[in-house]
Each structure stands twice: as C-alpha cells, then as structure tokens.
Amino acid sequence: MSTMANATIRTLQISIFSPTSSHGDFLAYFPSLTVRRTSTHKVLKHTFSPSRHPLCCLTAKASVAGADVATEQEVVKGYTMTQLCDKMIDFFMNKKPTTKDWRKILVYRDDWNKYKDNFYNRCQVRIDAENDPSFKQKLVLLARKVKKVDNEIEKHMDLFKEVEENPLDIDAIVAKRRKDFNGEFFKHLNVLADIYNSLDRQDAIIRLGAKCLSAVRVYDCTLENLDSLETAQSKFDEILNSASLEEACSKVTSLAKSKELDSSLILLINSSWAAAKESTSMKNEVKEIMYQIYKATQKSLRSISPPEIRLLKHLLNIADPDERFTALANSFSLVDDAEPSKNPDDLCTTPKELHKWIKIMLDAYHLNKEETDLIAARKLGDPIIIQRLIILKQIIEEDYLSNYIQKEGEEAE
Numbered sequence: 313m314s315t316m317a318n319a320t321i322r323t324l325q326i327s328i329f330s331p332t333s334s335h336g337d338f339l340a341y342f343p344s345l346t347v348r349r350t351s352t353h354k355v356l357k358h359t360f361s362p363s364r365h366p367l368c369c370l371t372a373k374a375s376v377a378g379a380d381v382a383t384e385q386e387v388v389k390g391y392t393m394t395q396l397c398d399k400m401i402d403f404f405m406n407k408k409p410t411t412k413d414w415r416k417i418l419v420y421r422d423d424w425n426k427y428k429d430n431f432y433n434r435c436q437v438r439i440d441a442e443n444d445p446s447f448k449q450k451l452v453l454l455a456r457k458v459k460k461v462d463n464e465i466e467k468h469m470d471l472f473k474e475v476e477e478n479p480l481d482i483d484a485i486v487a488k489r490r491k492d493f494n495g496e497f498f499k500h501l502n503v504l505a506d507i508y509n510s511l512d513r514q515d516a517i518i519r520l521g522a523k524c525l526s527a528v529r530v531y532d533c534t535l536e537n538l539d540s541l542e543t544a545q546s547k548f549d550e551i552l553n554s555a556s557l558e559e560a561c562s563k564v565t566s567l568a569k570s571k572e573l574d575s576s577l578i579l580l581i582n583s584s585w586a587a588a589k590e591s592t593s594m595k596n597e598v599k600e601i602m603y604q605i606y607k608a609t610q611k612s613l614r615s616i617s618p619p620e621i622r623l624l625k626h627l628l629n630i631a632d633p634d635e636r637f638t639a640l641a642n643s644f645s646l647v648d649d650a651e652p653s654k655n656p657d658d659l660c661t662t663p664k665e666l667h668k669w670i671k672i673m674l675d676a677y678h679l680n681k682e683e684t685d686l687i688a689a690r691k692l693g694d695p696i697i698i699q700r701l702i703i704l705k706q707i708i709e710e711d712y713l714s715n716y717i718q719k720e721g722e723e724a725e
Contacts, residue, residue, distance in 0.1 A: 393427075393430050396427065396430075397427070397430050397433075397435075398438075400427070400431055401431075401434065401435065401438065401454065404454060404458060405450065405454050411457065411461050415461060415465060415499075415500070415503055416503055416506075418458075418461060418462055418465050419500070419507055421465070421466075421469055424462075428462065431458075432455060432459065435451060435454065435455035435458075438451050439451045439452055439455070464496065465500065467492065468496070468497050468500040468501075469500075471485075471489060471492050471493070471497060472497075472501065472504065472520075474489075475520060475523075475524055476520060479520070479523070480702070482523055482524060483527050483530070483531070483671060484583075484586060486528055486531045487531060490531060493528045498524075498525060501517055501518070501520070501521040501524075502518075502521075504517055505518055522710075523706070526706075526710060527709070529709070530667065530709060530713060533664070533713070534576070534579075540576045541576060543576070543577075544574065544576040544579075544580050545580065547567065547572065547577050548577060548580050548581065548584070550563065551563050552601075557601055557604055560601070560605055560608075561604060561605065561608035564605060564609055565608065565611075565612055567612070568612030568613070573609070573612055573613075575618075575668035575669055575672060576668070578609060578672050579668060579672060579675075581605060582606065582609075582672065582675040583675075584602055584605075584606075585602045585603060586675070589602075613672075618669065619659050619660075619661060620661050620666050620668075620669035621669060621673075622659055623659040623660075623661060623666065624666070624673065624701070624704075626639070626659065627639055627640060627643075627700075627704060628697055628700050628704075636700070636704075637707065640707070640708075642660075643659055643660045643661060643666070644660070644662065644663055644712065645660075663708050663712035663713050666708060667705065667708045667709065667713060670701060670704060670705045670708070671705070673701060674701065674702070674705070
C-alpha cells in the first residue's frame, strides 16, 4: 500500500467502521467523505465540478437522474448513498483511473460488498440520464471495467479461501484449478497481505502464496515432461480399454511385475480416482471401475518396493531433523553412482523422483486412510510421521526442486 494511502488510513476515522479493525478502511480511500457538510448543494458541487463533468447546477432540491437526494438518509457523514456512489464514480474515473489502484480498494471485500450493488445501479442511472454521448460512453466503460476487476478479485478470493482452509491439499487444488493460479492471483495475494496491520497475518498470506507457487512449479514441471506423461497416459488408456474389470486389474499387476508401473502412471491413476471420488455427475459404475484400478495399483506397489519407498522409510525413521536432512542431501549427491547400494544409507534418487513418491504416499494416505493396501501408507497414521513427510516434501520443493528444474533447463539449452 502506498505511503499516502497508509497516512490517509491512519489519520482519517470513518464512523461506520470500527477503529480497532485488523485491516485498513475501505472508505479511507475517499478522504473527503469524512468532512462534515452542512449543505447538500456544497457536497454535490464538491463531488462533481463542472470542469470535470457535464453535470452541474446540482442542488439539494434537484433530482439527479430520478434520485431525490434530499430524501435519502446519510450512510457516511454528510453523504447519502447516491452521493457516496457518485463520489466513487468520480474517484474511479478521475482520481484513480487505473485498475491497479482499483484492486487495492476492491480487495476490501466485506466493505465493498456493502456498496457495490448501489454503485452499479447508480452507474446505470447515470448512464440512462446522460445526454453527452462521450461521457455516457465513459460511464459505460467504467462500470464494465470495475465489474470485470470485481469479478476477478472475487475469483481470487474464492481460490485463496480454498487453499487457506485446505493447506495440506494444495497440490490437489493446483491440479484441479491450475489455470486459476495465474500471475494475477499471486499479485492479488500481495495486495491482500498489505491491507492487514498484523505482521503475523501478512506473513501467513505470504507463506501460503509461496507454497502455492511451489506447488504450481512442481505441477508444471511434471506436465513439461511430455514423454513420461504421454507414456503414462498411453498405459492408462490401455488399462481403461480392457474388456473387463478383471482384465484391467490384471494389466496393472503385469505392469508392476515388468517394472513399468512408474511414478507418473501411479500419479495419473491416483488423480483419476480422486476426481471420480469427488464427482457428483459421474455414474457409480464408473467410480467403481476407477476405485478398483486404484486399489490394484496400491496392491502392486507392495511388490515393486522401489528404491524411493525404501529411502523414504529410512528418512522417516530418523528422529533427528539435522540427520534426516543430511541423509536427504546425501541421497541426491549419490545419484550419479553406477550401481545403487542395498544399504539404506546409500540409497539415491533425484529430487524430482522422490517428490513424486512422496506425493504418491500422501495421496494414498488421504484418499483411503482405512482401506489402502499400500503398507507404507497405512503406517503413516502416526501424526509425527505425516508431519515429517510433509516437511520433506516442502524442503525438496523449496531447496532442491527449483534448482533441479533450472539445471535441467540449462542442460537442455
């Protein structure tokens, strides 16, 4: 928030808002609203000077586009709702005409929602009454642009609320709503954080944004690996095209035995079952098919015992955090060795691959805590183990995965 805006919020007190609010005041962006006026004529003349608008000669007894302001009650000191909306129109059109400034105001959702219907209605009344074609068009464009920004912020707030209420499911939310995690959303989080006076609240929003950005990076990285995804999709399509459910489950088992049930395919099967499970339109028969394929996949993982699972078991059993993180670093530094050792301390993999298997473990735990046949996932019932796994995932994302992706990109160039 700008220095001027902060100064305005500190110095101006608006009676309809509590002075102990945890964030700044919406109406503080309209400083003249706090000035007492004894003459309605002066208020309207102050709001709309002839030099700015073709509207003039507005008096307390005059009706503006059918609205008799003299009969309205004040909603802010010296201002009726009609006058307040006119003030907002003037503000958005002349004093702060950029959408960047509008976002800093409309982010005060609770306050804005009190006035926005009246604001849009007032815009329409002014449009209908305006005789100057040029100014009429300006009003039309203003109402349309404010509405567009308003809708975008509402969508950003809906997404923010979803991730804030489900911090452990950010990966699933990103997979479901990836297009909504755009640059404007992350800019919105910065604007949102700025309206709070509490440093703890600001920090919480910033941290949540960082987690979202990390999850998006990981998701995009997975999508960029087209060869792996195309191969996984081809295998999954072949499973779905089976003549019977028994044949589909048998194909999953065969892929596991031939070591072709890789992490990309497992993630694809897990996400497909998760989507089917939450769907309200999908038939139960289809849900049952997806569930049985998912169950067959989990059973097959018992026979695979990939090195990443053994490495995770080893890491999760280390109680000391420093030792655990050292072992994690060592597993990545040994990735170029020719022959992997069977010693758990010498197990190695890449950050990208280990991150996939952590997601698989967490997916298995969250999707079916009671029913999963993945023994390693069943053992995740201990909250301490769950927390360790989540921390490992975050460390890989923040300290390793971004560097790994950058290194891959440089090698490709």
